[in-house]
Amino acid sequence: MNTRRVTVGVVVQYIVLTLVFILLAGPLVWELSLAVKGPNDNVYSLPPYLFPKDFTLNNFVEVFRRLPLLRYFGNTLIVVAGNVLGNVVGCTLAGYAFGCLRFRWRNIGYMLFVLAIIMPTEGILISTFLLVKSMGLTNSLLGLILPGLIGPLNVLLMTNAFRSVPQELIEAAKVDGANMWQRFFHIAVPQVKGTMTVIGILSFVGSYNDFLWPLVVLSDDRKYTLTLGLNRLQGTFYTDPRLVAAGAIISLVPIVIFFALFQKNLFLGLQEGGLKG
Structure with a gap:
């Protein structure tokens, strides 16, 4: 009886995992199928078919021919680098201040970051644009970087990480004569x-995939990021889904490579945070 229950449980688990896999990987597989279908394939056929009858890689070549993808990718790298650097440095400093230092209005400042997480991005989009415009940074990569330079959620993550650092270490370093910056660099930072x-x-992924803010702030196509530039593959009167799918696959390659290189660090970091929490 117990063996039968275990068997049924395993079957249910596999069914659920299969459904989740189809739900998550299905769109990607379909995009890849569209990207390699040739002119003789009917992409609107019912029922749809996954394996192309006219296999071709010309769709990828056509995307590079129509769009300056290298320029878009270069712009994207600049924006991503700025956001990653700003979040890592700025959020680490802010997290150390909220987590380890004692100063007036600390709790109020912390609550402001909590409220910033609750506020939807669309709700402050107009005010953010007007602020960037008043600074004369519209249609510039700097104006694209600034709003995402320090993420409120990242500040809270760093605050919780610093709060998990044993205060005895920091107090011991203080007694030994270490100043605030020495305690920060030599005691606190190695722990987080x-x-x-x-x-x-997370900053890399969020910045790389951002579409709404570049769409609002940029008007010069020479400064487009990759996600925004690929939108030019969709015309007003005609859109080839093969090219759109090929462009989506091309934009996916860098982020897949990035995740493949740093997935170990991501899991170790999440595990470290879970153990400390």
């Missing part, structure tokens, strides 16, 4: 490197 890595990876 895992969380800093997680923040860097």
Whole structure:
């Protein structure tokens, strides 16, 4: 009886995992299928078919021919680098201040970051644009970087990470004569490197995939990021889904490579945060 229950439980688990896999990987597989379908394939056929009858890689070549992808990718790298650097450095400093230092209005400042998480991005989009415009940074990569330079959620993550650092270590360093910056660099930061890595990876993914803010702030196509530039593959009167799918696959390659290189750091950082929490 117990063996039968275990068998049924395993079957149910596999069914659920299969459904989740189809739900998550299905769109990607379909995009890849569209990207390699040739002119003789009917992409609107019912029922749809996954394996192309006219296999081709010309769709990828056509995307590079129509769009300056290298320029878009270069712009994206600049924006991503600025956001990652700003979040890692700025959020680490802010997290150390909220987590380890004692100063007036600390709790109020912390609550402001909590409220910033609750506020939807769309709700402050107009005010953010007007602020960037008043600074004369519209249609510039700097104006694209500034709003995401320090993420409120990242500040809270770093604050919790610093709060988990044993205060005895910091107090001992203080007694030994270490100043605030020495305690920060030599005692606190080595304890939260895992969380800093997680923040860097999340900032990279969020900045790389951002579409709404570049759409609002940029008007010069020479400064487009990759996600925004690929939108030019969709025309007003005609759109080839093969090219759109090929462009989506091309934009996915860098982020897949990035995740493949740093997935170990991501999991270790999440594990470290979980153990400390």
